[in-house]
Amino acid sequence: MTRWRAAVAAGATACVLVAGFVCRELARVGVHQGYAPAQPIAFSHKLHAGDSHVPCLYCHFGARTSRHAGIPPSAVCMNCHGLLQKQSEDIEKLKELVAERRPIAWIKVHNLPDFVYFNHSQHLLAAIDCQSCHGHVERMTRVEQQSPLTMGWCIDCHRMRGGDPNAPAANLDCGKCHY
Ligand code: HEC
Ligand code: HEC
Ligand code: HEC
Ligand code: HEC
Ligand code: HEC
CATH class of the missing domain: 1.20.5 (Single alpha-helices involved in coiled-coils or other helix-helix interfaces)
Incomplete structure (x- = not known):
């Protein structure tokens, strides 16, 4: 007992x-530095943004005007893959999903907690390039979270005014990032 x-x-x-x-x-x-999940379709940034020089904003056009950079809908993929001859298992998967009108279930890599406000367009306006925060995505066959995404990381860059000593001081007010 x-x-x-x-x-x-x-x-x-x-x-x-x-x-x-x-x-x-x-x-x-x-706060998962190094996180690089496998995706339902093996989409390679190295092949598209690197070797083929497709601009980041061609697919992530949301970053220009809104909070989210966004993931492009399959229609954007089909702009090219509707015409390209090349077939592979993953391109077949893409075409099947499009034919069945099913969205691709991409797995999110970066994920800030809900109590933080982050806006891509504010950073594009300040001329901070994607690589300052995401690393050299155009060299990645699978996207990896390169920055820690901690509060200290945000604040460090804001203190340094995005690296430009003549720029206006970026904001350190709690209320700008936390409502
Ligand atoms: C041809 C379209 C296309 C281009 C061009 C492209 N991307 Fe992407 N991007 C995607 C797709 C699709 C995903 C979702 C799948 C994945 O994570 O690989 C994605 C995911 C990402 C993610 C991870 C999103 C998350 O879940 O956190 C980042 C960061 C990113 N892209 C940055 C970039 C940068 C920076 C460039 C330019 C150097 C770029 N992308 C160019 C289509 C594109
Ligand atoms: C100042 C840092 C910073 C810059 C510059 C930046 N990002 Fe991001 N990005 C982030 C953070 C932080 C997240 C996570 C946002 C969240 O979880 O709400 C993110 C998320 C993303 C995502 C996932 C989908 C979304 O919108 O949340 C994509 C795709 C992405 N970024 C692409 C880009 C591209 C392309 C550029 C350049 C045009 C860029 N980012 C510039 C910090 C940045
Ligand atoms: C601007 C044109 C363009 C767009 C947009 C585009 N691709 Fe591609 N993609 C290409 C080219 C070019 C290749 C290389 C074909 C070759 O090797 O002949 C390719 C190759 C591929 C491959 C095959 C890689 C391998 O195994 O050989 C996959 C999978 C793929 N793309 C998925 C996507 C997805 C998913 C999207 C949308 C998020 C997308 N592509 C958007 C041009 C594009
Ligand atoms: C530039 C943006 C930014 C500013 C300014 C900022 N924070 Fe944060 N804060 C974040 C981010 C991003 C996180 C989530 C990541 C983390 O926990 O490190 C966070 C997390 C937190 C947390 C949760 C910590 C934990 O361990 O869970 C608290 C509490 C907090 N912030 C308080 C504050 C206070 C108080 C101020 C003002 C003195 C402030 N923040 C200013 C971006 C910011
Ligand atoms: C690589 C540098 C860099 C990083 C990293 C960075 N920022 Fe910024 N951020 C800037 C610059 C530069 C500005 C524009 C200066 C300004 O308008 O105050 C800015 C502006 C902002 C603004 C608008 C402030 C205002 O006054 O309206 C917010 C909110 C913000 N950032 C949140 C964040 C959060 C949250 C993170 C982390 C998840 C982050 N930033 C990471 C450089 C950065």
């Missing part, structure tokens, strides 16, 4: 430890 109780107690302790670990990991949402 006591042995049985000890086993339950040990199990419970293990559960608490595991739950603690899971909670810590969940709390780290958005």
Whole structure:
């Protein structure tokens, strides 16, 4: 009986430890430097943005005017793949989804917590290039989160005025990033 109780107690302790670990990991949402999940279609930035020189904003046009850079709809892919001869397993997958009018379930790489306000267009206006925050995406066959996305990371660059000493000081007010 006591042995049985000890086993339950040990199990419970293990559960608490595991739950603690899971909670810590969940709390780290958005702070996953190095995160590079496999995608439903093996889309390569190296091939498209690197070798083929397709501009970032051709696909991520949202970044110009809005908070989100956005992921392009499949119609943008078909601008080229509707015409290109080249076929591969992943291009077949793309065409099948388009024919069935099903969206591609891309997995999000970068993920700030909901209590942070971040806006791409404000940074484009300040002439900060994509690479300052995302690294050399045009060399990646699979996108990886290169920056820590912590508050310290945001603040460090704001303190340095985006690297331009003559620029107006970027904002350090809590209320600009937290409502
Ligand atoms: C031909 C279209 C296309 C071009 C050009 C392109 N991208 Fe993308 N981008 C995508 C697609 C599709 C995804 C989603 C799949 C993935 O993560 O690989 C994506 C994902 C991303 C992500 C990760 C998004 C997330 O989930 O957090 C970043 C960052 C990114 N792109 C930056 C860039 C940058 C910087 C450039 C230019 C150097 C660029 N992209 C050029 C189509 C494109
Ligand atoms: C000042 C830093 C910074 C710059 C500059 C920047 N990004 Fe981002 N990007 C982020 C952060 C932070 C996120 C995560 C946003 C979130 O989770 O709400 C993100 C998310 C994304 C995503 C995921 C979808 C979305 O809109 O949330 C894509 C795609 C992306 N960026 C592409 C780009 C491209 C392309 C450029 C250049 C035109 C660019 N980014 C410039 C910091 C930046
Ligand atoms: C501006 C034109 C253009 C756009 C837009 C475009 N692609 Fe491509 N894509 C290409 C070219 C060029 C190749 C290389 C074809 C070759 O090797 O002959 C390619 C190759 C590919 C490949 C095959 C890689 C391999 O295994 O050989 C996949 C998968 C792919 N694209 C997916 C996409 C997806 C998904 C989108 C939309 C998010 C997209 N492409 C948008 C031009 C484009
Ligand atoms: C330039 C943008 C920015 C400014 C300014 C900013 N924060 Fe943050 N803050 C963030 C980001 C991004 C996160 C989420 C990532 C993290 O936890 O490091 C965050 C997270 C936090 C958290 C949660 C920390 C945790 O460990 O979960 C608190 C609390 C916080 N900020 C308070 C403040 C206060 C107080 C100020 C003003 C003195 C401030 N922030 C100014 C961007 C900012
Ligand atoms: C690589 C440099 C850099 C990084 C990293 C960066 N920012 Fe910025 N940010 C700037 C610059 C430069 C400006 C424009 C200066 C200005 O208008 O105050 C700006 C402007 C802003 C503004 C508008 C401020 C205003 O006064 O309206 C917000 C909000 C903001 N950033 C949030 C963030 C958050 C949140 C993060 C981190 C997730 C972040 N930034 C990371 C450089 C950066």
